Amino acid sequence: MAWKGKSRVERRESFSHEAIGHLDHLYRVAFHLAKEQPEARDLVQETYARALDSFEQFSPGTNMKAWLTRILYNFFLDRYHQNKKWVPLEKQSLADEEGSNYWERVAGDDPGPEGHILLKELNVKISEALKKIPEEFRAPIVLVDMGELSYAEASQVLSCPLGTIRSRLSRGRRYLHKHLRGYMGVEVQERRKRQR
C-alpha cells in the first residue's frame, strides 16, 4: 500500500479496501474465540470500526492481517473478560494431571488412518472440540493453525512471549487431540509391523 502523496481521505479509503480483504480470516478467528455467530459478527464489525478509527497508527508495508487480528483480540478481551489479560501459565487453574502420559497411553490404541470419520463430520467435530478447550490454548491454535500466523505474529496479537505460544500450542494440541480421539488416526509404521 503506497501512501506517499495521498490525502488522509485517500489513505483511509485505500486502507479500508485492503482491510476488507481480511474479512474471512477475522470472522474465522472471531467465531472460534467467541464461539457463537452473533458475537462473532459483532466482534468483526467492531474490529473494523476500531481499525478505521486508528488506521493512521498502522505502518503501510507491515502485516495488516496481524494488526487487525490484534485489534479483534483486544476487543474480545475488553468485551468478554473486562480487561482480564493473560493469566500466567503456572497459575492457571486447568488441571493437567496426566501431562505427558497422555501420548504414552493413546499412541498404542490409535485407530490408524482408516479410523477417520467423514471429512465433513470431522470438521464439525473439530469446531466443537475447539470450543471445549480453554481459551488460552484455543487462541494460539486458531491463530497459528487456522489463521496461518507465525509464532511471532501470534505472540504480538496475544501480547505474550514467543515461548508461551510454543508451550500453549503443544498443550493445546494435546487437549484437542484428546477430544478428537477415535475420529482421526495416523499411521505409525512400527506399530503396524508389530500388529502383523
Added chain:
Amino acid sequence: MNCIEAEMLIAAMVDSELSDLERDATESHVKNCLRCQYIYKAEQELKRQVRLTGSRITAPADLKEKILSDPRIFPGMAESPRGWKGLFRPVRVVFRPAFALAFLVLLVLPTFYLMWPTAQSVSLAALETHEQILAGDIPFIRSGTQDEVRERLYRSVEKRFAPMGYDLSPVGLRAVGGLVHEVASQRILVTVYEGRGPSLSCFTFLDTDGGAPPNAHLFFDPEKKMSFYTFSNGRTNGVMQRVAGRVCILVSKMPMQELLALARSFAQPS
C-alpha cells in the same frame, strides 16, 4: 534430548518454527523414538485438519454488506444517497483506458455514437464488463434479495431511474448483487444474476442518444411492437432494448436464441 524435552519442541517442529539447532536435535530424537514419532504425526494431522476446518468458514454475505454500509467504516458509502458508489472505485482501476474512453465518449458525446468505431461501442463494453464480472476482476456486493439489489441501485442514482428489475427465477436465475459504473457523471446500473446455467448481467442506463449498437442485428417483435438489437463477442451475447427512456442490455453466455427469448418474454411495450 529426552521425550519430555522433545515433546515440548514437536509442536514448533510441525510449524517449522524451530531454530536449526533445535530442529536437528528434535529430528534425531523423533527418528529413533516411536512415541515421539506418533506425537509428531498426530500433531501434523491435527494441524492439517484444523486448517481445513477453518477454510470452510467464511464471513456471512450480509455481514460484509453490514460492514460496507457502516458509516464508521465506509463513510462515503453509507452517508450519501449514492450508497455503494465508493465501492465501485476499483472498477475504474481494472478498466482498460480504451474501454473507459468508450464509455466516456459514448455517454458524453452521444451524437457521435453511431460514428464511433464498432469495437469501442458501449454495447461491446457491456460484453467486456460481463466477462470481467465472471472472471472476478470486478468486485460487486452480494446482496440478499432481488428487491434489495434493486433498491440499492435505485438509491445510487438518487432515484432518477430504476434498474430493470427482471424476475428471472422461471429460468433458474436470481439477482445476487449489483454494481454501478460512473463515467463522466453518467451512471450505469448493473444487476448480476446467477443460478442454473450461465450467469447474466443486466445493464440499465438513461437513454441519451436513441442510437443502435453498431454491427447489431435488429429484431422486431410485431406482437409487442418492440425492437431488440442483438450483438456478440465470441461466446458472449447481448440483447439491447429501450424501455421508457432507459436502455437495457442483457449480457450472458447463454445461446443468443435463449437470451433473446428471455428479453422478449419479460419486455413490456413502453
